[in-house]
Amino acid sequence: MSVELDVFVGNTTIMDEEVYQLWLDGYTVIDAVKVRREGGVLDECEANADVVLSDTMDQYRTFQMCERLLHSPPKLANQLLFQITPHRQTILIERYYAFDDAFVREVLGKKLSKGTKKDLDDISAKTTVTLKSCRRQFDNFKRVFKVVEELKGPLVENIRHHFLLSDKLAKDYAAIVFFANNRFETGKRKLQYLTFQDFAICAGQLINNWTVGAVGPDSFVDNMVEDMDVDLDKEFLQELKELKILITDKDLLDQHKSLVCTALRGKTKAFNEMEANFKNLSRGLVNIAAKLTNTKDVRDFFIDLVEKFIEPCRSDRWTAADMKLYLTHYTNSVHILDTFKHQVVWDRYMGVIKSCIFKMYHD
């Protein structure tokens, strides 16, 4: 005796959020049933194992049927096949596009290509995220990337509009797209301590300040420029070369140092190290700026930040507060330098650098 067929269809589609999560996490039906039973679901409504199995299979089928729609979320609201309340639709979409931080760290900045997809089993083994779930997440990244690639207008807005995601999730996807597009290196051992959220915030800064779209709608007659939020502002990158004067002009460098040191004196225990390292650190930051015209150096942006600035400071045991203090004065003192003409570029550059370093300066 065996169950040949077993279906349950509600006029309003019934979805159990717990089962949905298990499905998203790539559990097989059998494993999902096990998890549910361990979770005590049998105590509800005098259920037995068969009931839970049948329910789980039903739900899995429903999710599989919905998956096609979830690939373009606006369809979910207009399709007729499933009657799902708007509230539920939001949950379905949000959860479907949610990702594991562990997984995203592995693919962040990588090309979202078939090659990467082939490595998913390794990533799955490394992160203990199931392969099925890895595939879904990877495909989500790729899908979002492909859709926004060809769109004009602000990146986050586009993602939110085309995938109906929450603000937070849309920003995360913007970061992923941004990283994938610029191929930032994030996988090096030295960068391992950084979480996805660290990178996402940095990406947000870069998108908001360094891209074509960042200059603001005023400067464009029509702000619908392709990739305006994805590509860095080439003009700006050129201008960054001008900052080199801060380290190549000896007077300027000394003047800058004395201004910063005066301001810092007595305010921090790490003053001596700051004073001693000033020229090194300043050279590091300005060099990063000057090199950003090379795509290769753009990719190494984060590793450079860590090597040239964060690591030296860390070895000198600066606290986060020290870091803040130092960077604030380091940035502001430049305004007092009369001979330095590139204040605007400097602020645009340092604003991002400051935020990134603040975010990245932790263990």
Next chain:
Amino acid sequence: MPGKLKAKIVAGRHLPVMDRASDLTDAFVEVKFGNTTFKTDVYPKSLNPQWNSEWFKFEVDDEDLQDEPLQITVLDHDTYSANDAIGKVYIDIDPLLCTEAASIISGWFPIYDTIHGIRGEINVLVKVELFNDLNRFRQSSCGVKFFCTTSIPRGYRAATVHGFLEELVVNEDPEYQWIDRIRTPRASNEARQRLISLMSGELQRKIGLKVLEMGGNAVVGYLQCFDLEGESGLVVRAIGTACSLEKLSSGSILNTHTHPNTAPASNACNSPSKDGKEPVFGEDLPSSSGPPTPFRALPTSSSPPPPFSPSKPCSRQSSSSDTDLSLTPKTGMGSGGSAGKEAGPLKTLLRQQTQTALEQREFPFFTLTSFPPAFLLHVGGVVNARSVKLLDRIHNPALGNTRSYKLLDWNSVTADEPETRDAWWEEIRQEIKSHAKALGCHAVVGYSESTSICEEVCILSASGTAAILNPRYMREGCLDIGSTDHRFEEPSPPTCGFCHIPYDELNMPFPAQLTYCYHCRRQKVPDVLFTTIDLPAEAAVTGKGCLIQARLCRLKKKAQGEVNATAISNLLPFMEYELHTQLMNKLKLRSMNALFGLRIQISVGENMLLGLASATGVYLTALPAPGGIQIAGKTPGDPSNEQHLLTIQKRINEATAKNKELYQINPPKLFALDPEVFCGTNMELTEEGVGSPIPEPRQRSRLFRSHSESSDEISELDLSHGKKDAFVLEIDDTDAVEDIHSLLTDANPPRGFYSCNTETMPGIYNWTSGIQMFTSVRILRLNNTNLTNQGLNKIFTDLCENLLKSFYFKLRSMIPCCLCHLNFTVAVPEEELIQVAVTAVAMTFDKDQTQEKLAEKLIPKGGSDTDEQLQFPMELCADSSTINSQPSSKISGVPESTNISSRAASVDYGSFADRCSTWLELLRLKAHTIRRGSVKTSRRTQSLAHSVSSLEHSSPLPDGRSRSLRSSRSFGGSTVTVVKMTPLSFLPGTRIIKYLGIINMFFIRETTSLREEGGVSGFLHSFIAEVFAMVRAHVAALGGNAVVSYSMQDCVLMENPNKNQAQCLINVSGDAVICVRESDQDSLASTTTIGHSCSSTTDVTT
């Protein structure tokens, strides 16, 4: 005379990619009606084409308008090869033909392909201009309204109920035509869909003509079925009840929704009805020998021997305890005799009157299951007939030669051909009619017909409830001249009147135990009542009800032709008997005494028969308390056996006690005790208390006597048990042990759940607006070749029980909730397969309110939507409660007022004065209003907490139109109207403001890639979802937001996993409606005065 049909194709969306190279589609549309076809332009390279076509106009006969669907085909243009079909939409334009229904069809329809399922959507506008046709001999019946609902639709009043309608249409099944061998599966499926669409259109038109002939304007309780008879053809048949409906003015329908829940008149029932089932064959019972067979295998082949006569067991539900107790019929007769006389003359008169009205009709049958107050006078019990036929015996020469699509009307073609399906049904109906007569009833209500077909064998079944109806409704225009009738009406209060026996006690059709009604004490009632109808709204019920099912499997040898049919017909009576016994045992185990909504289904397979009886058990206050179940052994004296018996007895007693508690069955103490002791005083108390005429001493003494008589006699028979009518189960073999075990294995629903198969649950009155309709199908494969009957029974029982458990589990988030209208359908699609399909609705209710007193019981009903009312300003709330409470107070007033006035004044529901009867009642109304207002205010705060969750039950907005619904959605772009579906005739918390027409759809789905679609489960799951989607889309296009009385008549699945193929046919129907939230209506109506609403209440009661 013609009408003009106009259609416009607006746009498409989500089309499938038809051109792999470009990943796009060049779509165009063909619009076809009858033989005329129009095409739109090709909209190149788009998955979301905007055709925005002109209006395509079809000038056609209204006859065609009724028969034909509008057929819309979406195609992909291909320059070099044939155009590929993307899919089709069939639009039934019938709703547009009725002025009161929809005026335009406009909306997105899923584009359906029988192989690929739904492939995108298309936006269509359809209108009809109809010219008046006064031709008397017309063939069309435009304007007749159809309702699937088996009660008088909300917002209407039945001026006259004309009676039974039946019609059938036969044709060859395209699937079995020679051409099917060379055409594609798609073409064949489409031919079938189109044909069935045509046939049901024609059927509906013909039924409509019959209605017009009878002088009616509507069909209520319309039920259409398909018989797929394979080689021998395709039958589409329908039954219904012709009525003349009058629309109530909008204000007057205020309280119609309260319908099923009327306040339970706690101790209010007054007369005894009789046990519902009557073994008609009782007289023949050999009372001496063992458990008598209640069925006489009547070879009903009486007159013209049917094609296969030996097979016609006409079995009727037998009653019961009496039979099983081996009581002689005399017991019942003896006790009943005395009382019979006084009621006699009245009854006879009444009967004569009604009979004249009814006898003009061939079949006094009614497909309705619930009735306007005072319509149903008495209920006799379930009548039931089955007949086994051989399909290959029918051969219609006309069919044999015709290979065309022309529809053949069997009736006309076969005028000289005796062997028609019409004749078969005629036979069965005659039988039902005679059964009803034997019960002293002139009518059959809750009537339905069904078939089960396996290869060439077909079981035809019909069942209903024998009843006596109020003659006032039978005659035209009689509602107003009713006064003469009233003299003859028995003054039975509605709370118990229907339970009173319709037959003469002196001449009982079967042995039954009669007692005086526990409510009115004036007339006799049976000890058990079985019916196929819904619980009358005004009936007095103690506690809550529950779903009771009897399940049975019987193996049968594989055979062919007549041998097979004989074998089946020999098995049938035994199955019915066992099902009945099971029902009775389970009823007793739950301490209940009546079954409503009884539906017995017997399905035939190659090597087995399946029987499933479902009903809702209740404790009718008017009927005596059921005795316990007593276990007795065949061989007393064997100590180990005794011990065993004791254990079982103990378990049974425990189960009974538990059930009593669970279903809150605490009959009023006075009545629950032995009537012998308390009867006298008790009667005086009640009767004096209500100020009704005190029975003459003579009568009272008789009362005493009869009671003592009957109990004496029983105690003689029932030595082992002190209780009056204990039910003895003899354990004499293993079968009996099994039976008892199965009796005890039925699990009760988990906490927070109730279940029933009727419209609503007796004892629950405060529905909130959360509903979830669902369909579930399960198929079991029996791999075990040598199964016994017992083994099969167990498997089948487990299958049903597990299904129920699954529902409870899946719907646990809705607790507290009740599964209503649980409709199980069993089938044996293939050897070794058992299929069970269930459609039901889960409805939430407000638990806190259940403890409230009677008078306030209905408050939550109005208040059920408090959370939604939050959007209205406070003042409105206050106002609305005034209006809202009208219905509740009115209804709760019924039992009381009946006690006071109805007996003396006789129940004159026809006249205004009596109904709104006294100032007293008006005052009471006001009192309720005030109380209610305050209750509501307090609830408002508490409901704030729920408001978030209530967002999910997006309920219809004021005008119920999709436009307004759209604006309420949180996703800006969505154009999808929320459409609620329910198998019930109402939606809790809402009021139906318009019926838009009947939805009757037939779909075929086929796949040749079963594995890829997720196996049979995946295949059927998506198909059912697609069917729901198409129903919703059609309703939304008509401007509706809900489907009521939804049902899935057929779900036929054929699979061939080896070939990776499957095919499924589904037929669904229902009524498309617009409904609004009660709260909205309240705010609209808040300006009306008390006086106005009072008079409107009156109208409703009629």
